[in-house]
Amino acid sequence: xxxxxxxxxxxxxxxxxxxxxxxxxxxxxxxxxxxxxxxxxxxxxxxxxxxxxxxxxxxxxxxxxxxxxxxxxxxxxxxxxxxxxxxxxxxxxxxxxxxxxxxxxxxxxxxxxxxxxxxxxxxxxxxxxxxxxxxxxxxxxxxxxxxxxxxxx
Amino acid sequence: xxxxxxxxxxxxxxxxxxxxxxxxxxxxxxxxxxxxxxxxxxxxxxxxxxxxxxxxxxxxxxxxxxxxxxxxxxxxxxxxxxxxxxxxxxxxxxxxxxxxxxxxxxxxxxxxxxxxxxxxxxxxxxxxxxxxxxxxxxxxxxxxxxxxxx
Numbered sequence: 001x002x003x004x005x006x007x008x009x010x011x012x013x014x015x016x017x018x019x020x021x022x023x024x025x026x027x028x029x030x031x032x033x034x035x036x037x038x039x040x041x042x043x044x045x046x047x048x049x050x051x052x053x054x055x056x057x058x059x060x061x062x063x064x065x066x067x068x069x070x071x072x073x074x075x076x077x078x079x080x081x082x083x084x085x086x087x088x089x090x091x092x093x094x095x096x097x098x099x100x101x102x103x104x105x106x107x108x109x110x111x112x113x114x115x116x117x118x119x120x121x122x123x124x125x126x127x128x129x130x131x132x133x134x135x136x137x138x139x140x141x142x143x144x145x146x147x148x149x150x151x152x153x
Numbered sequence: 154x155x156x157x158x159x160x161x162x163x164x165x166x167x168x169x170x171x172x173x174x175x176x177x178x179x180x181x182x183x184x185x186x187x188x189x190x191x192x193x194x195x196x197x198x199x200x201x202x203x204x205x206x207x208x209x210x211x212x213x214x215x216x217x218x219x220x221x222x223x224x225x226x227x228x229x230x231x232x233x234x235x236x237x238x239x240x241x242x243x244x245x246x247x248x249x250x251x252x253x254x255x256x257x258x259x260x261x262x263x264x265x266x267x268x269x270x271x272x273x274x275x276x277x278x279x280x281x282x283x284x285x286x287x288x289x290x291x292x293x294x295x296x297x298x299x300x301x302x303x
């Protein structure tokens with residue numbers, strides 16, 4: 001078994017997603033470079049990946065978020081950017097995890113609307129009722145008997 | 154700042170909202186990062202070594218498949234650390250092989266047994282549900298004992 005020597009030890013990597021009508025990932029990257037101060041920034045089709053010391057990354061994220069708070073979303077990433085075990089340049093096809101991001105990306109506009117609306121209301125209006133979870137209807141005993149009879153005949 | 158476990162553990166929306174409202178999201182990336190940054194035996198792609206299923210014995214019985222125990226070695230410490238949890242119940246992106254599916258069931262079961270505050274939601278399907286979703290998450294996070302930082 002080969003020895004494993006990790007890269008980027010002690011750093012954190014975070015995804016920055018931008019879903020904004022007024023800012024592209026390229027513009028966000030340019031503005032992020034201006035305040036990067038040693039944080040590694042990689043531009044992607046959906047936003048950025050930022051890697052560096054935890055304090056530096058947190059500071060950079062705080063600055064980036066302020067550009068367009070309801071349209072910029074951040075999450076942690078386990079792998080550093082360009083890691084051959086994850087990078088599609090080595091694997092081909094979509095990066096593992098990309099499809100999950102794509103699925104949630106479609107919902108982001110509702111979250112953005114929620115953030116803007118709550119900010120606009122500012123606690124003045126009554127809070128909206130929490131979403132209710134639908135309970136699955138129980139199987140009726142007569143319906144069960146019908147199913148059993150159908151199966152047996 | 155409370156430590157909030159998120160399910161799906163890879164969720165962008167939940168991770169962002171928890172951090173945005175001043176708490177620490179506990180997701181899969183933290184467990185994976187710990188393994189990726191620890192020197193040892195090369196075991197690509199996730200650095201899950203034969204030691205992980207042994208560690209997973211703390212969370213699942215020995216007759217449980219090693220795939221579930223290996224995954225629980227990542228999620229188990231996060232579940233222990235969690236002070237609250239947010240669960241999205243209709244997350245169709247949280248699908249996977251049988252190992253992932255059974256691990257997800259065990260995670261949800263462990264969370265519900267742990268007695269920590271849990272918020273269960275569905276993903277919003279329109280703008281009004283988006284407002285409800287964000288308001289419910291904000292109210293839940295504001296109500297946690299350790300408070301938020303916003």
